[in-house]
Amino acid sequence: MERQTVHLAVYDTMADWEYGYAIAHIQSPEFQKVPGCYEVKTVGATLAPVTTKGGVRIVPDITLAQLVPESSALLILPGADSAATGGIADFAEMAARFLAAEKPVAAICGATAALAQQGLLDKRAHTSNAPEFLAMTGYQGSSRYVDQPAITDGNVITASGVAPIAFAAEIFRILDLYDESTLDAWWQLFAKQDPAGFYALMQDQEQAQEQAQ
Template sequence: MIRGTAHLAVYDTFADWETGHTTAHLTRNGFAVRTVGLTTTPVTSMGGLTVRPDLALTELRPEDSALLVLPGATQWDAGDELAPFARTARAFLDAGVPVAAICGATAGLAREGLLDDRAHTSAASFYLAATGYAGGAHYTDADAVTDRDLITAGPTEPVAFAREVFGRLGVYDEKKLDAWYRLFHDSDASAYEVLQG
């Protein structure tokens, strides 16, 4: 039984390692994961993987989704090519559908004004400050941050990022979520038994 559909944004140079824990464990726990591109033309990840998007961004509607995931990519800092994804994130948040952004995608959301009144994090505060956004007072020096329906993380925290997604979507109860994080972040083998229980 499908618990919902998570949409993963894909574009050239997307950082494929940043969302691997998130998408793999959502799939293992009953969520469908569909990829979304600017078009359905294949894209190539930073790791050299070719991905053909399942749908174009113009086809994506918040009411058909449980989550929009935005990975980092060099394009976030190289012009406005990915700005349509940030505008879509605004539509999702306005509709009460969660958005999870990691690494450079946080800068895209900053430029869109989506971090101006929400607690958030990123690679570093000065990275977001360079966008000229107005949310610097809400920057939090943490692995990952959830404020209402927005999840943010820096590029070195794919496990903490996934934990926040799982918590927001109710993928695991609190005990199993803690065990999942201890297993994948801390290599705590004792957490495996809790996850299997």
């Protein structure tokens, strides 16, 4: 089996909490339909280290110039201090290339504003931190705004910056990472903090192991 690559955009002041649930579980084979089918690689404007909002230093695996949409399973765009004011415009331009190649893009918090500035949300149902947050971009898609934590329309996932769990769940769906029952159990555990979700995950894993024997 050839592993597919999910690309995580990295830039200074990126919000650590917004992408953590998604990439941690993409990288963890437990409970996945096809364990280990994806890997995560980071993409920077250059190969120079970036520093996250939490002070974590990340050295990108590749540069934007090296990224080929057709070779990727998904591009994840976290928010950052300058994301809503043009600071990640080059990454939003790459997002447009991904969509032109019919490859999915997932944006959260300020990164949704970057997509709006590119006109990528004008004709798609989407969400963000608030309608007013996107209105400041001058985009034409306000009538398509949906007031919920995260949403997927076609190949575009958008989410509020305070909804990293819902963001991750939408990413798992678009990657077809889990069976629906497994995703329901994951949601029960992480979104609802219900321990019953953990036992449901364990049961799903046992059943998968039995079927594999």
